[in-house]
Amino acid sequence: MFTPHTKADVEAMLKTIGVEKVEDLFKVVPDKNRFPDLNLPLPLSEMQAATELDSIASANATTRDFISFLGAGAYQHYIPAAVDNLLQRGEFYTAYTPYQPEISQGTLQAIFEFQSLVSLLTGMDVSNASHYDGATAAAEAVILAYSQFRGKRPKVLLSRAINPQYREVIRGYMQANDAISIVGDDPETGIEPDLQKLIDQIDLDTCLVMVQYPDFFGRIIDYAPLIEAAHAQGALVAVVANPTALALLTPPGEIGADIVVGEGQPLGIPLSYGGPYLGFFAVKNALLRKISGRLVGETVDTQGELAYVLTLTAREQHIRREKASSNICSNQGLMTLAATIYMTLLGKTGFQQVANLCYQNAHYAANVVQEVPGFKLPFKSTPFFHEFVVQANQNVPELLAHLQDHGILGGYDLNQDYPELEGCLLMAVTEMISREDIDYLTDVLSEVKHA
C-alpha cells in the first residue's frame, strides 16, 4: 500500500545487509517483548476508510446544519476557495521546517510575509512565525515577561475579561513555578470596563498586565489608562487581540502594548472542532531577543540575491537546550500559510469588509434581541465588535436546548466560568450569519416562556 517493496527487493536488500530475514534486524529488541499482538480492527482499503470516516463525520451535526452563534475563541468565517487550493500544493504541505534555506525559500518567504502582516495588523515591530494557539501564545507572553525581570517581579495581573481557557492554560504552563503569583482575575476585581480595580493592583512587583481586545465579552475597551499605569510602574503590557477586529480597531501597538498575542483561527482556518489553529505573537523591538519560537529574517546569498533564513536560532532549544526560554519548535507552519494567503487574498478591501460585516450583523442582532421581552444587554453602554452578552430571564441550559431544537446553536453559557453572570450567554455574529438568520433567532426567542 504505502510501502513499495517487492519480494525480490526485500531479498536483494537483505543480502546487501547480510542477514537472512527482516526479523533478524530486530534481534536487539528483548525476546519476550518482540512482535506483540496489536488489538486493532482489520485494515480497510482506501475506499472503505473513506466510507467509514464519512459515516463517523455524519454522526455530527455541524455549523452548516445549525445557525450558529458560538464564538468564545473560535469563529465561523468564510474561507475563499483559493486558500485551501494553494495550501494543498504538495510543495507546501509535504515540506518540513525550512532548515535548508536554499530549497525552502517558498516557506521562508511566506512566513516572512506572515510576520509582516501580523506586525502591521497589531502595530508591533516584530512577529514570530507562530505558536500553537492563542492560549499558549498568551502563556509564552507570561514566560517572557517573568524572565525579562529575572523573576524579580513575581506578579502577573490578568484581566478577568480574558478568555477563561487562556487563563487556565497560563496557570497550567506556570504550575511548577511557586514564586510566580498570577492574580487580578478574581470576582472581587471584577469585569467593570473601567478596569480601575485591576489598575489599582499594578505595582513594582508586577512584571506583566494582560488584557483582551475586544475582551471575552466582545467589548471594545480603551486600554490607554491601564497601559500608562503599567508603564509608570515599569511593568509590561500584553494584549490578547482578535485579528478580524484589528482590521477596524486601533492596533494595540499604537496604544503602547509591549506584546500582542492572539488566536489566528479567524484568518482562513476551518473550525475543525478546535484545531489545528494558530497562535500569533508580536513584540516591540525592545523585546525582540526575548521572543520564543521561530523567526525568519532577510539576508542575501553568496551571489548577493535576496534570501530568507531562520535566524536568531541561538535562543532556541536545539542550541540552548535547558537554558532556552521555551521548548517550542516549529509549529503551525501550514496554518501560518493559510493565514498569509487569506489576509493577502482579502487584502485591504476584503478584510475590512469582513470586519465591517461582522460589526454590522452583530449590532443588528444585539438590537433586535434586546427588543424581545425577557432579554437584555447587560453591557449595553460599552462598544462591542462581533460578540455580545445577552441576559435571559431564565435558565440558560434550558434556553440553549430550546434553541437547539429549533436549529440554532445559541451561544456560550457564561455561567460556567462567571458565577456573577447567571442567566447570561455570549453570542457571536460573523459575516456567515444573514439577516434572515437573525430574524429567525428573534422569532424563536419570542416564543420562549420566561420564568
Added chain:
Amino acid sequence: MREPTIFELSSTGRTGVTFQEPDVPLSDFPQEFARADFPFPEIAELGVVRHFTKLSQKNYAIDLGFYPLGSCTMKYNPKINEATARYPGFAATHPLQPEDTVQGNLYLMYTLQNWLAEIGGFADATLAPAAGAQGELVGTMIIAKYHKDHGDLKRTRILIPDSAHGTNPASSAMLGFDPVQLPSDERGNVDLNALAELCDDTLAGIMFTNPNTLGLFDENTAEVIRIVHEAGGLVYGDGANMNALLGVFKPGECGIDVMHYNLHKTFSTPHGGGGPGSGPVMVCQKLVDYLPDPHVIMTDPGDEENPPTYGFARPEKSIGRIKTFHGHFGMLVRAYTYIAMLGQEGLRDIAEKAVLNANYLQAKLKGTYTLPYDRSCMHEFVLEGYWKDVPDIHALDIAKRLMDYNFHPPTNYFPLIVHEALMIEPTETENVETLDRFVDAMLKIAEEARTQPELLKSAPHNTPVKRADELKAAKDLIFCCYPVREWEKS
C-alpha cells in the same frame, strides 16, 4: 528569479476576494477606536494565486523527492488523509458545540485514544498536546504532579542522555526540574554505570528516547528502566522514533511510564513546512488520573437499541488544561484514517520496511563514510560527514552538495555526540531505486571531495538561492517587508 513580496505586488485600488455590503440597518463604528490606516496589500486574485504558486515552486518536498531528514520521519503523507480531515462533518464543527451534536468527533477521539494506547502498550492516552514538544511538557507535568502528590518534593532532577533532542532538557527546565546529562557508552547505549551513580532519592525520572537519536535500540532498555524505577523515578519515553517499533515493541509493556508520539512523524500527518504537529501522550495505569483536561470517556455503553455515547471528563488529579479546546482535531482525523487502513499487519510492515531501508543505506554507505556506532540500526543511522584526508570538507558541504543531486540533505550536526553528524532516515515509503540513486550521489560526493572540493564548498549550484549569509540576517534583524523601503523602490 526572486519573487516580489506581497507588498511590492500591491497596487492601490486593486481588490482580491471582496464581500457583499451589509443588508442590515447600519450602526456607527466608534470613531475613538477606529484605526487610522490599514496598508494591507491590494492584489487581484490571480496575482495572489500566482504569487503563492511561485513560492511553492521554491520548496523541496516529499511529493517532489527523497527527504532523508533524520529524526523527522519524512514519509509519504497519504492523500486520503487530506480528504477525510476536510469532510464538512468534521471541519465545520465548532469546538464548543454541545456533546450530543458531536458524537462522531467524540467517538473518533475515544477510539484513537484507545488505539494509540494499544499500539504503545499503555493504559490510556490524551490527544490534547499540539506537538511533540508540548507532549513532552505534558509528560513532565505529569511526572512533577505525581511526585508532588506523593509528598516526594525533593525529586528535582531529570536525567537526559547526551544524545537527546534539545526539547528534552528545555521541557524539563520549563517545569523547574534540574536536567542532568547522562553519557552514552561506546555502543551508543545509556551508560549503566553512570546511570546507577546518578540515581538517588532526588531523582524525578529519566527522559529516554528509544530508539535513540543514533538510530539505535538501547541494548540495556530493561536495565535502564529497572534502575530508574528502583530509585523511585519515573521513565518518560520520547516516542519521536516510534516509527521503528510499530508492532515490534510496546514501550509500555516494558515499563515506560509515560510517552508521547508525534502523529506528524509516525502516523503520517503532513509536516506542512513546519507544523501543525500533534503529540498525544500515553500513560501507564498509575498515571491515568493525571492526564490533562479534557479527556474523552464513554458516558454510556449503549445497548441493542442505542449506540454508546461519549463525552468529556476531567481526570481526577489532572494537570489541567494545556491548550484551548481539545487538541489538533484535524490531525487526529488523519491519524485515525491511517491506522484504520493499516491495522496490526500494516503497522508492523511499516516498522519493518523503515528499518530495512535504513540498514540497506547504512550497509551501502559505511566504509566510504565513517559509521561511529557500527551495529544494526533501527529506522535511522548517523554517519560522520568528515574525512581526515580532506579536512576542509564538512558535513554542511556534503549536505549542500546533495541538493545539486536533487535530494534533501540529511539532518546535520545532530546528535551532538557525533562529530560532523549526518543523520539519515529514509522511511518505509521509499523504493530501492530511490535509495540506490541516493547512495550513488553520496559516493560521488565522497569522490568529489577529493577531486573537486570546490564543487562542495560552493554548493548548491542549481537552487533558487545559493548559500545564505546567516550572520547578516542575525545582524540586520529584518523581519518585515513593509513598508517598502526606499532602496527597493529605486
